[in-house]
Amino acid sequence: MSFHLEPSATEAATSFIELAKTSAYAIGIKLVGALAMWVFGSWAVGLVDKLLGRSMKARKIEETIIRYVTAAVSAMLKIALAVGVLGYLGVQTTTFAALLGAAGVAIGMAWSGLLAHFAAGAFLVVLRPFKVGDFVEAGGVTGTIEEVGLFVTKINTPDNVLTMIGNSKVFSDTIKNYSSNRFRRVDLTAQLDHGADVPAAVELLKAAMAKIPNVVTDPKPDVEIVTFTLAGPVLAVRPYCHTDHYWQVYFETNAAIRNELGKAGFSVPKQHLAVLGPEGKKAA
Template sequence: MVDKDVIWTFLSTQGMDLGLKLLGALVVWIVGRWVIRIARRLFGAALQRGHKIDPTLTVYMSAVIGVVLNVLLLLVILDIFGVRTTSFAALLAGAGLAIGTAWGGLLTHFAAGVFLQVLRPFRVGDHVSVGGVNGIVKEIGLFGTTLVTGDGITALVGNNKVLSDNIQNFSTLPSRRVDLTAKVDNSVNVREAMDKLREAVAKVPNIAKEPRPDVEILQFTPEGPLLAVRPYAHTDNYWQVYFDTNRAIADTFAAAGYPVPEVRTAQRMIQDPPISAASPGKA
């Protein structure tokens, strides 16, 4: 059972000091967090205005500054309670192996994030496919890369997975190819159909002038030639060009009166063999 006299003696002798320390630590935490937010904002703004540094590196450096300042804030609060910096450093050194084992995965992601900043395979705002996720890069953080997918989902991919897997950047080159097909019936003049398609596709908004759209015979099928229709467009206009080109194919073939290719299956009539007059079994 707890002795009330011991509690009263503790409160009367050290309670005031402990209360002041708790109050001081709370004030330092609130003020420190506010200062850190202001410092990160000013640091990011200074990098963007003064040196015109890429936003990808600006966000990453701002995150690093935030981590460093938060560690310093923690050391200040510990110092208020009498835990000296040297003692804290010795404690971290003693627990280094355990922390390294538990946080090994995070450290690999952190190291991969550093390499992503050095190698720069993509930047904030690029359309990429990394770690099995396809989307727009929103942020390259200390431990993960944030993407916004085409269907409006925010995905966080670990930096180590990003760096160790295939990286496809759709924004590096000025344009990308849109792959479509169109099948014409065997009764249609294929050269005429190709010329009409070239003229129609060239009028699709936002297609790239160079390279010019390709309309060629991809392969032959029993129903008729299969045409490859391949305009080029910037990544920002990819799906608009994709859908508009499909619409141009349908409108062109409809205006020309081309029949819809139909699958023709060969049928063979099987007749019973003629019955001989002297068939077996008859007298």
């Protein structure tokens, strides 16, 4: 048994195939165009970022502000590019904008902490409690500022660990900037024996600190009696230096205390205890 299509059915099938080919061709052209638009747009956004960064650097704007502004501009341009590509593909951008707004509200409620980090980052850039390269204590972390991003601040710790802290934690916590002032004090102590010549020890340590590299002369190093222990008087030894040289001065001053007092014949401090008998007299 053979089947034959009626002429009208054959024409309908042919028409459907032609329509499918035409639609597929049109959709293919649209997709290729959208892809080209996205590639070119992404390249243009990158170019704008570079030009903006160079322009701000030429005006000697701080690196922290440059990174924050370029990141924000890049994010906005990419959103605009995505909307443009969707519009080219025939998606109703007004509907998309409404959906984006509704999604923004939902995301804002769900990611309130993330938005708080963003807002805190803006305040950090505006108020500028620190800049890239400063040695700080922020958010419970001590180290060198590497970057103030849109949501996190990157700090490289002295043991070379890159640590990322949420901007809201940084902004809401106490910030100590060790690089903002011209110099910093190094706090050390030197224990002396009860019979030690304190004035001689003071002059000896002052002269020793004057020879240590990177110790500033204004203000001059301090050497004073700070307290007393069972072993004898304790000297506060306080040279001043720039933050970049803090640990070098710290360790070399400690070495100078040990070496100079030893060379000068100062005895090793010992605790002095008196053991009393039942009648309050010293035990034999």
